[in-house]
Amino acid sequence: MTAPVPAIREQCVIVVGSGLAGLAAASQLVANNVPVRMLETLAKPGGNSIKASSGINGAPTRFQPGPDNRFYDDTIQSAGAAISQEDPDRLLRESLISVLTKSSADAVYWLADEKKVDLSKVAQLGGHSRPRTHRGAGANPPGRSIIGALLSSLESNSRFHLHTNCKVTNIIREADEIKGVGYRCEDGKTDTLLGPVVVTTGGFAGDANGMLAKYRPDLAGFPSTNEPREGSQPLLTAVGARLLDMDRVQVHPTGFVDTSSPSSPVKFLAAEALRGEGGILLLPNGSRFVNETGTREYITNVIRNVASPTDTTSRQWDLDIVLDEGSAAAVGSSIDFYTWKDLLRKETVKDLGPEAISSLQTYSDAASGKTKDPFGRQHFGHWTLKDVTPDSVVYVGKVTPVVHFTMGGVAINERSEVLDKETNQPIRGLWAAGEVTGGIHGDNRLGGSSLLECVVFGRIAGEGAAEFYKENYESEG
């Protein structure tokens, strides 16, 4: 195992990474009166979590418009073949999904009631049979509101210390137990912290030339919604952690193509709420081609089969996302942000391709209940346009599929303990939560379930690490 550099004795639990999973774990630790040191590579906290734009799933909650007992079933269905009888990890996956979905209402209430985050608006995203993705009614996107609330609550607690510009370079395992981490700060200083460790370092969808190229070479060159950043699972495999589902990578069907830099490798996400609130997808000739409320995996596959790529390497496609005024109003203030960035433009139907009028009229008829949708779409968000004319106002943006999320990562059990690759048993003193873990989502993650896994498993990890700290460290004084 890794040789430790000279150690400073610290009476704390170490949380690596300051995204939502890390902040949820830290919140639970300080709630148990346990001191926390959080180490973060970047200058600013929040990770990819702060970019989250559609919201967090929870069911059943008081914010939903009706009853909902289908979340577990929808998640199992979305996970696909990973949950088959033949899969050796089926029971583990089912127990993780059960914890995720059964704790989801509590996770939303923890944020809304204890942390005072507005989560009163609920949308129905792809692959969900009910509206259950919660966000606020105000101007801030949900990632920013949630991260802001947790950070300010933590920063007012004297037991919490955040060290930015500090990258954890190794985890220290001695015999069967994790003892701490080695880290390097921006000024080049290296040091060691001792204590139980909670790893919340996120996924590798931004590691285009590293882990993504290793596990999914077929996705090399795809644009991504994630900032470029190296994957962090090797930190954990170096101390014996088991990996699960590393080749399961989510391609989101709609990243905005910024017409001022169309081939940029990092794209703004065209949030799924745009489709959930009624938006549709059109080919360049104005024809519709898919049920826009299917899972991300399904829609992306249809795009790759029916649409023509704009480049010879088939890494980018030319599609329009179109919202009417009702859908745009329901999305709320993020429409202003997208139009300000010129990612969405206010146009009229005549500016779309030749088939657009009839495509939109057919969709409007289905949305108003006159006919069945030819692509099987059953919910239409807040689409209100009824009689489509060439002058009907629409919001239009160019979109293409983008690498968005990595379903694979280190294997954990339902207590968020990291499993050893040799024994499949928990590694003492080590927890992980959030996108760095694998196995919860199987083949396809449902929109809104990543923020949820961060809160649910982050808090479980924090609770487990707090108990461990009290039993094994506190008495050492």
Ligand code: FAD
């Ligand atoms: P992150 O938030 O990525 O945080 C990990 C942190 O660890 C980072 O700050 C990183 O710098 C740090 N780190 C990494 N390695 C080290 C190291 N060695 N030492 C110290 N620090 C380290 N999901 C939803 O459920 N709903 C949404 O609406 C939604 N919208 C999204 C929109 C966008 C544009 C993107 C990119 C993702 C979205 N997701 C959404 C996905 C979701 O935001 C992420 O999967 C989730 O927030 C990951 O959280 P995390 O805490 O695991 O990791």
Ligand code: SIN
């Ligand atoms: C989105 O807004 O489409 C992203 C939601 C998610 O990744 O869960």
